[in-house]
Amino acid sequence: MSPEVFTYSTAVLYGISTLHYLLYLLFRKEKLATVGLYSARFGFLTNLLALIFLIVKNGSVSLFTPKGAFLLFAISVVTVYLYFSTKHKLSLSGAFLMPWATLFAFISSLVSGAPKEVFPVGIVGMVHIVSAFLGYSAFIFASLLSILYLIFENHLKKKKFSVFFQKLPSLSLMESVIYHSVALGFFFITLSMFAGAVWSEKIFGTYWSWHPKQVATLISWFVYAGIIHLYLYGEWRGKRFCYLNILGLFVIVLNFFGVNLLSSKDVHSFKG
Amino acid sequence: MKELKLCCLGVSHKTAPVSVREQFSFKGEELEKALLKLNSLPSIEESMILSTCNRVEIYFTTRSETPFKEVVDFLIDEKGASVDQINQHFYRKLDKDAVRHGFYVASSLDSMVVGEPQIVGQFKDAFSLAKELGTVGTVLCRFCETALKVSKRVRTETGISKNAVSISFAAVELAKKIFGDLHGKRVAIIGAGEMAELAVKHLITNGASEVFVVNRTFERAQKLAEEFGGKAFPLTELETVLKMADIVISSTGAPGYVLTPENVLPALNTRKHRPMFLIDIAVPRDIDPALNDYEGLYVYDIDDLQQVVDANIKERLREAEVAKEIIEGYVERFMKWLRELEVAPLIAELKEKAESIRKEVLSKRLPKLGLTPEQEQEVDNITRIIINKLLHQPITNVKKKAVEEETRNQVVQIFREIFGLSKE
Secondary structure: OOHHHHHHHHHHHHHHHHHHHHHHHHHOOHHHHHHHHHHHHHHHHHHHHHHHHHHHHHOHHHHHOHHHHHHHHHHHHHHHHHHHHHHOOOHHHHHHHHHHHHHHHHHHHHOOOOOOOOOOOHHHHHHHHHHHHHHHHHHHHHHHHHHHHHHHHHHHHHOOOOHHHHHOOOHHHHHHHHHHHHHHHHHHHHHHHHHHHHHHHHHHOOOOOOOHHHHHHHHHHHHHHHHHHHHHHOOOOHHHHHHHHHHHHHHHHHHHHHHHHHOOOOHHHOOO | OOOOEEEEEEEEOOOOOHHHHHHHOOOHHHHHHHHHHHHOOOOEEEEEEEEOOOEEEEEEEEOOOOOOHHHHHHHHHHHOOOHHHHHHHOEEEEHHHHHHHHHHHHOOOOOOOOOOOHHHHHHHHHHHHHHHOOOOOHHHHHHHHHHHHHHHHHHHHOOOOOOOOOHHHHHHHHHHHHHOOOOOOEEEEEEOOHHHHHHHHHHHHOOOOEEEEEEOOHHHHHHHHHHHOOEEEEHHHHHHHHHHOOEEEEEOOOOOOOEOHHHHHHHHHOOOOOOEEEEEOOOOOOEOHHHHHOOOEEEEEHHHHHHHHHHHHHHHHHHHHHHHHHHHHHHHHHHHHHHHHHHHHHHHHHHHHHHHHHHHHHHHHHHHHOOOHHHHHHHHHHHHHHHHHHHHHHHHHHHHHHHOOOOHHHHHHHHHHHOOOOOO
């Protein structure tokens, strides 16, 4: 079966999920959030099938084509969301996270999935790219939750009985979820860097070559190492921790969109 | 025979003041006597009385053409009321409306505070008393069981009884919004007062571990501390207490602010960014509202808490709309069941008639054929199957038509005539 069918259904299902979460934000009916959750779950399955069929069709190197990369980005965003929101009552964050997944799935349905050049990927290459996207997604989730935390805190203070006030669980729980998400992202980004170095040695014969992507990722790694350090030992709790995470989001956006999508040649450009 | 009607005659907080409601309420033995008397009325088939402080409702089934008349007379008789009084305050609901109303009541949609669960227990009590006295039968039993089932579903599937609708519960809800889990949290109560003490009790049931009581008179503090299993402090040690507490409830009669930046900020600084929740239940206020502007301090006064309660009530009303959708499905199903129940005797009669014809013909003709016992058994089965298949369609159709409001009586009449069934 062609991966296209599943790519389109993924974009549609994530779209339905986004729509229901946005309506949930407006009308506060739990039923809407439930529809949002189930569409996201089904979308996760079609997303997974789309990836599997793409790999079956074009080989694992197709993960490095625009289609493969965006499918992978979409599924890792949704994975992180489903993992945290099912454990804690965070349906509201769906309204902020699912639009991203929808956007990525939509882009993946437009772009090509046929690799232009073939290079050996292997297990190391797979681990490298999958953990990189999981890492980015966890950081994105953490920063979106940080924005929600700041709104929630503000409304608690100002006594504004908004949907955030009513539907978000508690400041302390959100802070702990944000921290766990950051820690998870840090773990995956570290794993990705090691796998990337090993893989680079296999293909190019060198672990480290001061390539722009490597430098950008190293900077992100230090930024998040700093954030975690400040949280654990510098007592940057609550709102300050959230500001740090929003700063982190800028670094990630620059890193991914700046370096990956704008650079013209090398494996990180996803030019297919 | 006229068709069966399910009726509700009632008065509630929505239609009458308490002075009227108390006049019509039934309590204890009086309720039993009244229910038995009501059920002995000639036209009443089944009956049940739900009497609470907010409502008195009589549910009954009857085949009378003027269904409410006898029950109204009964009320006039029993309670010495006038017809005008009843016309003015009582609502009369029939069939679908009565069923829907009953389901709303049991699901607490009709309560003074929507979603409060007491009514479920009261409804259960009314039902079990009626069952005990044998005044409810097939119809009202099914009605009550469905109502209780609906009520349970509404409670679990909608947020109708989720959010706090009293000041003291609102304080707990807010504390949870800030701290999440209240286990291990420490509460200080300054002064005394019913609402403040109630809030502390709720905080303890929700996990708060330690209570510090501060009072101008130390004896009063000790007494209260004993009640909560906490520690008592004189007012002079306020600052020490503030350094230990996560949640502070203040309810003193002091004219000025008791908690000010001077005594709260040093405490806040020792807390290393852990937030502090200050609740002010006193009028005039005890807590300087300027404290709310400091990072990590959340100050709520009595008006703020009232606003939380108001917002929650609004939220419950929103959820009530969802509940109504759920209930409507059950109302439809119940009415369908009730109408089908009406044609049940008709169908039974038809089946009986067919069976007697079959038996008669077989007993006359079968012996003449000289069949083996196995073959006779087979003929018996075949004729049975023919009859079942032949009657299947008419029975399904008459059941279907019996549910439709306009054509019901006509269809039943024609059905009787066509199949030559008894007229009533």
